[in-house]
Amino acid sequence: MATQTLRDEPRTGRRDDPAKPRRRRLFPIAFYLMVLPAFVLFFVFHTIPVIQGVYYSFTDSPGYGPSRLVGLRNYIALFTDPRVLHAYWFTFLIAAVATVAVNIVSLAVAVGLNSRIKFRTTLRGVYFIPNILAILVVGYIFNYLFSNSLPALGERLGIDWLSTSLLTKASTAWIGIVILAVWQSAAFNIIIYIAGLQTVPAEVLEASRVDGASAWRQFRSITFPMIAGFFTINMVLSLKGFLQIFDHIVALTGGGPGTDTESVALLIYKGGFQGGEYGYQSANSVVFFIVIVGFSIVQLNVLRRREVSE
Structure with a gap:
């Protein structure tokens, strides 16, 4: 009987440890407990305010005191408000021009810093300084x-x-805003482009150089297609950031002269917190959120298809 019992046991020689199933159950619980504080903080300070903002967008709340539901009245009024329409047009103008300009400048600087020049490590640190300044x-x-x-x-x-x-x-005021925005945002884009340029194999560039390819032909046919993913990241992040432009305008023009340089973010701040239009500007915030998400998704899909085609 003893021999038969030994034969029936698994050949691995290992017996099931009763503590292992319990340990396997404990590990996921530990992971959940570690994530729980971050989830609670995010839910309390982000998700709940977002839900409250969506609710207030259907009210006539001035930001204090009682309020009443007005349905879609705020959303309908947004599309006939000339101040709101001008703010969206101005924001799109700044975002489009600054996105193109910052990526051209950043890519040019990154290519220069990636070449064999003196003090390039020091220059990388110098160019990143604007990104850490207030x-x-x-x-x-x-x-x-x-x-x-x-x-x-x-x-x-x-x-x-x-x-x-x-x-x-x-x-001309918008030109000053674009200059400041590009100067401040270029630092982050430069770092991303430098990281992308370092993934381009030096052997491929050397082989093209031996074949007689010019510097521009190398960049257009080899370097840029190989860093297309980094270009996509910079374009999407730049457009999203410039659509939310706020501090630059506050410091330079305050939205003036008049309201000619008011961005959507500045209009929401002024109307919601200073103009007694909390419910109305909450609706504007919801629409603006949808616009930013929509632009980001479309831009990401278009640029990704371009990466595949190349």
Whole structure:
């Protein structure tokens, strides 16, 4: 009987440990407990306010006191409000121009820093400094430059168009905003492009150089297609960030002259927290959220299809 029992046991020689199933059950619980604090904080400080904002978008709340439900009245009014429509148009203008400009500048700088130049490691750190500076502080510095330093320089050089501040006219104020936005955002994009350029095999570039390919042909046919994924990331993040532009405008123009340089984010802040339009601007926030998500999804799909085609 003893021999028969030994034969019936598994040949592995290992017996089931009764503690193992219990340990397997405990590990997922431990993981859930570690994630729980972050989930609670996110739910309390993000999800609940979002749900409350959606609710207030259907009310006439001024931000304090009692309010009543008004249905879709706020959403309908948004599409006939000239101030809101102008804010969306201005935001799209800034986002489109700044997204293209920052990626051109960042890619050019990244290619230069990736080449064999002296002090390139130091320069990478220098170029990243704008990304860690407080944009409001930097914005007020740029405000002083645009309003005082450049006009004084223009007067001494006899340049009429430079003798007046860019920020005093609606036709030129947006240029100052784009300059500040590109200067501040280029740092992050440069780092991403440098990371992408380091994935391009040096052997492939050397082989193309031996075959007589010019620097531009190497970039267009080899380098850029191989970093297309990094280009997609930068384009999507840049557009999303510039659509939410706020601090730059507060520091440079405050939305002026008049309301000509008001972005959607600034309009929501002014109307919701200073103008007694909390419910109305909550509806604007919901629409703006949908717009940003929609733009990001469309842009991501288009650029990914482009990556596949290349």
